[in-house]
Amino acid sequence: MSKITAAITGVGAYLPEYRLTNQILETMVDTNDEWITTRTGIKERRILKDVGKGSSYLAINAAKDLIQKTGVDPKEIDLVIVATATPDMKAASTAAFTATNIGAVNAFSYDLEAACSSFLFGMSAASSYIESGKYKKVLLIGADKNSSMINYEDRATCIIFGDGAGAVLFEPNTEGLGLQDEILRSNGEGREFLHAQYGGSSYPSTPEAVAEGKHFVFQEGRTVFKNAVFNMADVTERVMKRNDLTNDDIQWLAAHQANKRIIEATANRVNLNPDKVMMNIHKYGNTTSATLPLLLHDYESQLKKNDKLIFAAFGGGFTWGAIYLTWAYNS
Secondary structure, eight states: OOOOEEEEEEEEEEOOSEEEEHHHHHTTSSOOHHHHHHHHOOOEEEEOOOTTOOHHHHHHHHHHHHHHHHOOOGGGOOEEEEEOSSOSBTTBOHHHHHHHHTTOTTOEEEEEOBTBTHHHHHHHHHHHHHHTTSOSOEEEEEEEEGGGGOOTTOHHHHTTBOEEEEEEEEEEESSSOEEEEEEEEEOGGGGGGEEOOTTSSSSOOOHHHHHTTTTSOEEOHHHHHHHHHHHHHHHHHHHHHHTTOOTTTOOEEEEOOSOHHHHHHHHHHTTOOGGGBOOOHHHHOBOGGGHHHHHHHHHGGGOOTTOEEEEEEEETTTEEEEEEEEOOOOO
16 A cells, blocks of 8 residues: 655635735835835735634635635545634634634634744644544645734834735645655744733733733844744755755745745755745735745646645744645646
8 A cells, every 4th residue: 555645735825905015114114115125025915904804714715715726525624724823812713713614514623823833833733634544634724814913113023924824735645745854843942032922821911011012023033033044944954955855856945934035045055046936925924824825825836746845934932844845736
């Protein structure tokens, strides 16, 4: 019997209509288009403005897009994982709500939170369920409404983040395609440099904390940038070496879209041609858990069966890693 591997067999996405451009941000905070573009590569980001709509709304619509494109019956989905740093509510599963609303009535579901590495870690989890032989269809969704925790008077963070969602379907493969290898890491000493301090169990929200904006995201940019550059590049190089891959062997690098300079530094570390680097940060900004599946959505038409892809991410906490995957279908 052939070894079962876990392959991506479909991709979906959803982005809110509203575009928050650099020009609009110029009217909100002390910044300008040139400053933002030079330092981040971002030109605009999507924002979900509707009151009462959270990450589940983004996730549901991304999943529906995948279902419509692939024709998969939601009732055949075994598991729904929602990778998110911005769940709808505390003490209520965003994934369960998502699964019910897409008709995945036979699936179990859960949220996975590892900051900007959530989707990458979710790829590992989804693949393990498939490789076990117990499950045939695992829906992995990366969805974040980052605007819900951003202070739009703080130019250090409001220029970076956007809202969006992407979804992939993992299914068994007997041709050896799909997830091949992974290096995943974390270091809790980094959480002081990127977090939203109030609103969790350590520091519940209080009127005073909210008034002072302590429930918004704080980022110590230089430290996060330094760690992201080193660690994303390091695991990318290591996973390639471990699998005897040269830069000629790799068709695509799908790196977390946090900052264009971080992405370029990762590609440079392995001497990868810029033409092989997926990039859409200029359109969406940092959508946290959604960046990797949104890359797959935007580049799906260019992906070919047997293409070798390296995924890399870095997130608050700190969390980071790289995954080597071979593509399983032609669009």
